[in-house]
Amino acid sequence: MIHKATIDAVFETARLEEVIGDFVQLKKSGSNFKGLSPFSDERTPSFMVSPVKQIWKDFSSGKGGNVVAFLMEHEHFTYPEAIKYLAKKYNIEIEETQQTDEQKEQANERESMYLVSEYANTFFQNSLHKTEQGKAIGLTYYKERGFTDATIKKFNLGYSPDTWDALTSQAIRKGYQLKFLESTGLAIVKDNKQFDRFKGRVMFPIQSMSGRVLGFGGRILTNDKKAAKYLNSPESDIYHKSKVLYGIYHAKQTIAKEDNCYLVEGYTDVIQLYQSGITNVVSSSGTALTSDQIRLINRLTKNITVLFDGDAAGMRASIRGIDLILEQGMNVKVCTFPDGEDPDSFARKNTLEDIQQYLKENTQDFIRFKASILQEDTQNDPIKKAEVVRDMVASISKIPDVIKREIYVQECSRIMDISEEVLFNALAQLRGAAEQKTTSKKGDSAGGSMQVVKPEVKEKTKVNQQYELERKVIEILLLYGSKEEEFEDLILKENEAGELVMEPEVYTSKVFEKIFLDLQDDEIEFTQENFRKTYSVLIDHLNQVDDFQIDTFINTIPPEITPEITEIIMNEERYALARWIDQEIHVKQKLHSVSQYVSDIILNLRRFLIEQKIAELSQTIKESEEQTQNHEIMQDIIDYIGLRKMLSQKLNRVI
Template identity: 40%
Template sequence: MIDQSTVARIFDSAEISEVVSDFVTLKKRGVNFLGLCPFHNEKSPSFTVSPAKGIYKCFGCGKGGNPVNFIMEHEHLDYVGALKYLANKYHIEVVEKELSPEQEKKKNDRESMMIVNSFAQKSFTENLHENSQGIAIGMGYMRERGFRDEIIKKFQVGYCLEGWDAFSNHAQECGFKKEYLVTTGLSIEKENRLLDRFRGRVIFPIHGIAGRVQAFGGRILKNDKKSAKYLNSPESEVYSKSRILYGIFQAKKSIVQNEKCFLVEGYTDVLSFHQAGIENVVASSGTALTADQIRLIKRFTNNITIIYDGDAAGIKASLRGIDLVLEQEVNVKVLLLPQGEDPDSFSRTMGASELMEYIEKNESDFIVFKTNLLLKDAKDDPVKRANLIIEIVHSIAIIPDGIIRAVYVRECSNILNVDERVLYTEINKIIHKVKADSWKNEQRSNLPSDQEREKLPDNSAFLRSANECDGEERALVRTLLNFGSEILFSQKDEAGNEEKLLVGQYIIAELTNDELESINPLYQLVFDQYGENMEKETFNAKTFFRDHSNEKVNQLAADILSEPHQLSGLWTRKESVIETEEEKLVLIVPKLVNEYKGKKVRLLMKDVMQEMQKAQDTGNSDRMMELMKQKMVLDQIKNAISKELGNRTIS
């Protein structure tokens, strides 16, 4: 872990316009800079960099954040990787925290395994190009498949020699420990002897997103029915097959440039597409598609086309897994190749432009594809058709975007000859159930712990829409960030000393005293951490949350800080001669807090009235009396807040 003082030095040194200008041509516009967004195609610049605020914001695609966020997004690095990138740019020595003995051992073991994998890749590649057996057998196979030298070298394809222990012995002679050869899966220990896992196979190194070799896939070249055609490295500290995609390192740049990713099944499918001139392609390597793999692709694009061969049975087995793609808010299309063809063989029959033309002409939306595919089986069988409708409804229901859902409902209604209203009824049932379950879980767990908040759930968008106080709470967060350190009230005590109450102190005190908590953990985290840090002399809310290690928090801060300071009509009075927003704080902040309290009271009152109706319907007089007392208390609070707001009605 990078020492916090080093992180602070990096944030202090990384000037946002300097960082961004390494990748984007910026032009001065007033106090800000303007340029074309590097994250989406645009002709008119909407990408703004604010040196004063230390943030960037694109008003076209919505991306924004601090210098570290920019490097993470543009260079596709994780948080630590982006920090190290900036440290190198500004010549800052990275000091990492001292690890516990267990952490140190785990880190060293992981690094040792990566070094062993790197050695193995170089050894296998050398075998393929320089060893007589490798040239005759391994390279002979690659030539037979029609792969050119530049493709073979690009993917560092290799060959593991025949024999039980040729590689294992060579690795040990070079000083590599037995334990790391075994934990990486390169060797298998049997009766105190190491045997080569991949002996006699062509080797396809599996690279991580940064280009380091994490694992291997090996294809057997003999007709041996007892041995698997393809063999992969086992799961280890450095390799999780559900979280990596073959070819992602070689494809990531092209995926970003083309705003699309093609997903195929095997290693040679990827190589063949690259050889045909299409580089934005990755493979799931025979594993069922996982949410982690989808999120990995989503780091580079929201558009995926899954390419299948003509095996209908295999496609049907994969359909449910593809629902994961829809759930991750990714646009997914499907391409079914002609019978008897696979991506490898098909891509070798045509050039890049011809292949792209075929794909664009024949790919179809997943939902439509799935509907037509299942419809062939259902035919006129009413039970099968009913099951088909349920299957399609579930797939459409998990699509988060309402407009896209509506388009699919219309298309599927036409294909299935089912009234749209029937489909909507079933879809709404599913959506409401999911939201209800999510809401219940949120209420049951109340607010998350500090550790849980640091991770923050992926359904923040739903929480915002489900939170009826979102507007008021976001306004409070905005006020804390922009004006929290401003003086709200000032008075002298009995000794003549001036006492100051800051905006942030007032807001946090009001929220704490009345035990007001947000159901959105993102807002609550801001309130909690503001309260914990506001008494520190060095605390600056803007930089604290803008440079927060949690990406969701710093994204929220960037969004809010990039908003213009506009007053609500509620605070504007015709007779007012106050010129600046800061000067209006004494009017704004108490009203803002009371508006929030009023909204909370209204929601509580709504719940009480509903409960009173239930009590009346069931004739429960004791419960009715209890609720009437609660209503009287809420009425008193409502009247007090209304008085504070100038006798405005709280409805």
């Protein structure tokens, strides 16, 4: 268990915008930050971070919470893991009690897989640095590649001993279960025997954006033609190669800062460039680039520069990746190295200044790159040239932005010496065909004649008034609960003529005290369980503190009610996402009339409950045959109607 003092220190020190900024590219938006949702595929920002309140809200997925909640959602950390991650980031010493064997057993399977992977990572590093075989074979290989000690340590490079079960047997002796060694792919179990998957290989740990070890890549050092040169961990619950980029953990901050990401092919390409000083570089780890990998980069920057080897065949095979990048609405440039060179070898032979100069002079737009690659095959053949043009237009058609498409059409026209009109027609055909595939074919008939399809009439969603009113009460408590306001209540009093009249009575009270006493007087209880829990926690908290701070309160609430609370808190910030003020749409702020707002919500809740009671009693009369009982119920209904009329007067409504 982590001591409360450590948890408190973490919450006091951690800055939400800094932590989330490691995973998502954030841009200033008034007093807040906004960015693309890390939980869904979107092109318009719906993700908001409030540095003042230390909370975040993702309006596209509905998720939200504090800094720990973000790490638990995004990185699938447990609560203790999130606290440890933050403690490490901010150099806070962790005080905790020793876990018992029983507590270790209670860790879920996914967490056990992470623990086994972390253990294997340590084992491979120790094997590299502390065994004769590791030093003679593994360390020698890394040194021959030109990696420094600092780089080897930075990327946690290791070595798997050239024996059948070195890792497996030692892990089992340490208490790790064979089933998790097998499920992570570290061990292979066959015919009641187990052996190491990565026997005799130098090891490259593959880390998530937060630095957790998800899997491994291993390179064989012998000339065994039957064995694969590179071997990756198999797919598992924690490792999905199509969703991971090698080097993203080390590159994320520079990618966001430089607003550009260099994309290469292999592990050593990443490491060598990083060592040279190009630190905003990642790799697809030898697999074909996927949409998920591109979206991972998209959270940090809109700009990708793809670095290709000098091998022409390899470049042609990788052109598909460019189209995928364009589909995500990103800007893509390309740089190719001289024949026989790759990013690894080029970085080894040149200084940082030389590499930067080369990248600056040789990086080109994807249209120019594609034209140069494809034109080599045309050999002045008009048919082949037409195919090249069609291929280039197909790439342009992937771009979502209409202005960018037009600019690229103009560029393609100039490069290929073909009219813009022809290119625009071809583009329209391609985009029309693509859109037609996604359109329903219900209007098609056997004769091909047009049919009028009646639009579906959507049933209007009925508003749950009680839910909305209860939600408003929670909102008021969160935003204005500790604020002291002047309230005016209308009290029934007897005048000189002996008549009952409504007279105003003014008094000062804290907002939460006013709400609590009004709801208690009417014996009103929340029907929504989450609101009931939140109300109880809120009232207790407001009673105990003089200065209510949302960032402190949010750390005390149960995780299941966090998304609802953050949505309530951040709801008004949502206007900033749509830039309403820029469009001269001004939203009225409640701060100028808090007391009136509070009174109206409470009165509306009372009135709603009275109307519910009237409807309930009316239904009882319909179903009852007892005249005496009906007479009593009718009197109750009349009393409730009178009460409703009084509330309507307070709300300035005419019945």
